[in-house]
Amino acid sequence: MDYIRLADSRGRANFGWLDSRHTFSFGHYHDAQHMGISALRVINDDRVRGGAGFDTHGHRDMEIISYVLEGALQHKDSTGNEFNIPAGDVQLMSAGSGILHSEYNASRTDTVHFLQIWIQPNVRGVKPGYQQATIQQMDKLTPLVTPDGRDGTLSIRQDATLSRLELRAGESIELPVGDRSGYLHMLSGQAQSGQQSLHSGDGVGLVHSHALHLQAKTDLQALWFDLPAQAV
Incomplete structure (x- = not known):
């Protein structure tokens, strides 16, 4: 391995309604040693209290993935999409030429815990898009997001694959x-x-390494990103 990012060393932002850990530089947190890997630019580990959320705001030219760990998110965007995203679902919003959206805790009382993931696209200025799916684990490593949307996965505008690992x-x-x-x-x-x-x-x-060998000490779940050598 060439890069290690331990949970306790991540950046942190706590606004009361939101408690977030930043794997890479984001918002007011900046560290030149932690700017992302290849096209992977953001992994924010977010906990949002009941009834709260991210008000309507805009993005462009970014592939934004939400992976809900506990609770559910309520999504609305300027293209007319309005969905709830329960725990275990994966959502992909392609911001493209520009999109406005909001993400709220679907519960008025319980905290929602999810990962917010940003991946740079390899095309710009295209029509925004929205995808969401429940994907059952089929093997140790099960693809969730792929460049071609194969086998029911979500299709990303980048030569990248996101898989869920269970051991x-x-x-x-x-x-x-x-x-x-x-x-x-x-x-x-x-x-x-x-x-x-x-x-x-x-x-x-x-x-620079050619492979990662992983041995499970307990039952585990992880996300694995297969990324281009460098962002394109």
Whole structure:
């Protein structure tokens, strides 16, 4: 591994209604050592209290993924989409030439916990789009987002694949990278990669290494990003 980002070292923003941990530089948090991996620019680990959320605001030329861990999000945007996103669902909003949207906690009382992920597209100024799906785990590594939307996955405007990884305690996996880049974000459980122990919220990136070997110490779930060698 070439990059290690431990959960406790992430940037933090707490506004009362929102408690967020930033894997990479975002908003008022800036660290030149943590600017992203390849086209992956943002992983924000967000907890939003009941009845609160992000008011209507705009984006352009960014692929924005929401992955809900607990609770549900309520999405509205300027193209007419209005959906609830329950835990386990994956949502992809392609901002393209420009879109306005809001994201609110669907509950008035319970906290919603989700990841906000931004990936730079490889095309700009195109028509905005919205996709959402419930994708069942089919193997240790199950694709959620792919460049071609194969097998019911969401289609992203980038040569990148986002997969959900699930391992039982004692299981292991080799995640090949080759001449590309990769990033693993731990959602739950514990793992070992070489001499590095990994826990919920930790991340490791590969930009020169050819593969990541992961050994599960407990049952675990993680997100694995297969990324181009550099952002295009």
